Amino acid sequence: MSGLSVLALTGAGLIGLGIYGLLAHAQLLRRVIGFNLVGSGLFLFFGAAGAREMPVDPIPQALIITGIVVAFAASALAVALITALARATGRATLPEESERS
Amino acid sequence: MSRVTMKAMIHRTVVFALIWAVLSAGDPAGQVLGLIVVPATVWLSVALLPARNPLKLWRLTGHTPRFLVGSVAGGVDVARRAFAPSMPLNPGWLRVPMQLGDGARVALGAELSLMPGTLAAGSDGSVLLVHVLDLDAEPGRAVEAQAAEIAALTDPAPEGP
Amino acid sequence: MTFWLHLIILGLLGSLAGALWRVWVGPAQADRMMAAQLIGTTGIGVLVLLAVLQDWAALTVALALALLAAMAAIGFVKAASSDGAGDPEECAPGPTDARDGQR
Amino acid sequence: MPEGLADIATIVLTGIGLVFFLAGTVGLIRFPDVFSRLHALTKADNLGLGFIVLGAGFQADDWTQLAKLGLIWALALLAAGTVAQLVARAALRQEGRE
Amino acid sequence: MTLALDLGLDLAFGALILATALAAVAGQGLFRAVVFFITYGLLLALVWARLGAYDVALAEGVIGAGLTGVLLLMAQGRLRRADALADPPARGKLAAALAGASVTAALVWAWFTLPLPQRIDLDAPMAASGVENPVTAVLLNFRAWDTLLESIVLLAALVGLWMLARDAEWRAPLGPGFHARAGGVLSVFGRLLPPVGLIYGVWLVWAGADQTGGAFQGGTVLAAVILVAMMAGLARAPRVGAPAWHAALAFGPGVFLLAGIAMIAVGGGFLTLPPEFAKPVTVTIEAALTLSIAVTLALLVVGPPEQQNGGGT
CATH class of the missing domain: 1.10.287 (Helix Hairpins)
Known part of the structure; x- marks a missing residue:
């Protein structure tokens, strides 16, 4: 197994962990973390695919950079929504979730 | 423009021009851009940190090696305590009143945090809070000596408002 | 040389793993945060060695991390202040021995 | 054989750097309270980084790389001096919380 | 070994x-x-x-x-x-773990079985791009459409975030109203770092044409520097209506769009850079984008306008 495969599989593992975090947590800020893990896992998988030949393929690199910036903007928006929710309701979990738990 | 500001601007221009030269590594196009970037940076720096008490450069050149030696001693000291099975520690706090200006007090705190056995936790008014690893080692004297050295780095010009 | 630098990087990563343990157990928030700070410094060290090993372009990344090494810690002290926007130095030192000299 | 000498310097200095990093981590794990741990981290780490930077410097091809290495260390020291004071102060306020 | x-x-x-x-x-x-x-x-x-x-x-x-x-x-x-x-403790752990594990398993399978995709040869277009960092060429030339739309997405995210403000707070400054002790550790640090950050950020953008760096990388560094200055209480966060900040936000996408249209006039086609203009146009767009990216990202962290709850304690 090559080092590149190790990193690609790490990316695959990160996506799985992120999906787990997104589904299993009721605390919304932890879902933002899960979402970011899925994103960066995808980037790593994609980036490792682009690094199979040297030099590293610049097209995936450029797309990943834009991806990182957009994921950050989405996270900032999500965090603002969560704090607005917490200010309005005193909770940072969705209503139906807190009823179930 | 006062003489103090002039002098500080010259010092800072040299420093920032050097940083720009290092980054752009002698590229001629980069040097043209540097003619814009360096003055802009100096302006930002003077706006943020107006020059009050000019540094005495020759004292700084004497101080730097002593600081480096001190920080090596600090690292060795902490490594010795960390690796020693008995872990000799006798931690505690000191409150050290200061006559230094704001910037010098913060610099002193930063340096003390890298020197053997002392760690600053900011100040309360003009009293510096220092955590010490070993109260038995007479840390107070080391702190005072360091404070005197920092005080000597700037001209004793009257502190601005 | 390549061999040795690989070893050193592995050693640094081991040291980093030890700091991760401190992030996990805490107990104070400051403990977790300073362990993260240690991981940042170690990361800069790793990048410097990668620069020697692979390509000096890695120094550009190390420089960015060094420049912003204090960012997260500043965010932490802000969040930990009473109104979430302040500075711990604005208040008296707090419920501790620092007020009356020695422990 | 200047090449060989430079290599030896790199090997020795990076080795010393690693030892200090490990010391910082051991201190972070073993020391009994928040403030003592902060001592270990601030001092040992930055010294470790200093030795690593110095060791890497012996492999540099030109002076700009050396200067960049120096700048990296200077910035890391500035950050360390600031963070140590701020985190210590925040810990002082927070003691016992969480 | x-x-x-x-x-x-x-x-x-x-x-x-x-x-x-x-x-x-x-x-x-x-x-x-x-x-x-x-x-x-x-x-x-x-x-x-x-x-x-x-x-x-x-x-x-x-x-x-x-x-x-x-x-x-x-x-x-x-x-x-x-x-x-x-x-609250995680719930439905088993189902969530199964979902995560199956996606991971599918990706592992894909990695080992799917063939290597055909790599696009960039040698010829690189020669006409006017720059030497292929990542910069892809971002601002070959896939300029993506980048233009991205800069607009960033702006949309910021506007969306501002929309979360309460009506009564709409005219308040953005964010929680950072403050720090004058002459304290944080304030002194905030005075020392920004000049170095400015030099480094500008250099990253400029060097990005030929080596590591570029508008996004430089922009994020400058955003962090703006943020440090704000958190240290040295730069006040603007209000939503501040015209200078609006101009800074719109500058990058605006210049990008105008440059794209100008390329039609010189015979390229929208956002298609003819080789003889490629370098100056790329550098211009980069400089403008950097400013907008820096301001947008910093304000995204600062957050929506908020009533300030007075200084300190």
Whole structure:
């Protein structure tokens, strides 16, 4: 197994962990973390695919950079929504979730 | 423009021009851009940190090696305590009143945090809070000596408002 | 040389793993945060060695991390202040021995 | 054989750097309270980084790389001096919380 | 021997990253999860550097470990003050774990079985791009459409975030109203860092044409510098209506769009850069984009306008 495969599989593992975090947590800020893990896992998988030949393929690199910036903007928006929710309701979990738990 | 500001601007221009030269590594196009970037940076720096008490450069050149030696001693000291099975520690706090200006007090705190056995936790008014690893080692004297050295780095010009 | 630098990087990563343990157990928030700070410094060290090993372009990344090494810690002290926007130095030192000299 | 000498310097200095990093981590794990741990981290780490930077410097091809290495260390020291004071102060306020 | 160590290094990186990610999703306690996520971003930056993707490493290091870290830590502090810190234990763990594991398994299968895609040959277009950093050429020339739309998406996110302000607070300054003790540690640091950050950020953008760096990388560094100055209480956050800040936000996308249209006039086609103009146009767009990216990202961290609750205690 090559080092590149190790990193690609790490990316695959990160996506799985992120999906787990997104589904299993009721605390919304932890879902933002899960979402970011899925994103960066995808980037790593994609980036490792682009690094199979040297030099590293610049097209995936450029797309990943834009991806990182957009994921950050989405996270900032999500965090603002969560704090607005917490200010309005005193909770940072969705209503139906807190009823179930 | 006062003489103090002039002098500080010259010092800072040299420093920032050097940083720009290092980054752009002698590229001629980069040097043209540097003619814009360096003055802009100096302006930002003077706006943020107006020059009050000019540094005495020759004292700084004497101080730097002593600081480096001190920080090596600090690292060795902490490594010795960390690796020693008995872990000799006798931690505690000191409150050290200061006559230094704001910037010098913060610099002193930063340096003390890298020197053997002392760690600053900011100040309360003009009293510096220092955590010490070993109260038995007479840390107070080391702190005072360091404070005197920092005080000597700037001209004793009257502190601005 | 390549061999040795690989070893050193592995050693640094081991040291980093030890700091991760401190992030996990805490107990104070400051403990977790300073362990993260240690991981940042170690990361800069790793990048410097990668620069020697692979390509000096890695120094550009190390420089960015060094420049912003204090960012997260500043965010932490802000969040930990009473109104979430302040500075711990604005208040008296707090419920501790620092007020009356020695422990 | 200047090449060989430079290599030896790199090997020795990076080795010393690693030892200090490990010391910082051991201190972070073993020391009994928040403030003592902060001592270990601030001092040992930055010294470790200093030795690593110095060791890497012996492999540099030109002076700009050396200067960049120096700048990296200077910035890391500035950050360390600031963070140590701020985190210590925040810990002082927070003691016992969480 | 060295080969084995090489693989060992990748294994160590992979294990550390998976461990931090696991700790960030599995452990109890929001603060701990956030700190693990910050260390995760740092490690990821190291891995990108390890792969030789230094441009990505820069973006990930500054955004993942710096900006996102501040964003999440501040959010955690707010939730604590709003008494909304409750972190109910994970539920439906088995189903969630199964879902995650099956996606991972599918990707592992894909990695080992799917054929290597045909690589697009960039040698010929690179010669006509006027720049030497292929990442910059892709971002601002070959795939300029993506980048233009992205700069507009960033703006849309910021506007969306402002929309969350309460009516009564619409005219208040953005964010929680940072303040710091005058002459304190934070304030002194905030006075020392920005000049160095400015030089470094500008250099990154300028150098990005031919080596590691570019508008996004430089923009994120400058965003972080703006943020440090604001958090140290040295630069006041603007109000939503501030015209100078509006101009800074719209400058990048605006120049990009105008340059794209101008290319039709010189016979290229919308956003198609003829080789003889490629370098100056790329550099102009980059400079303009950097300003807008820096301001947008900083304001995204600062947050919507908010009534300030007075200084200190």
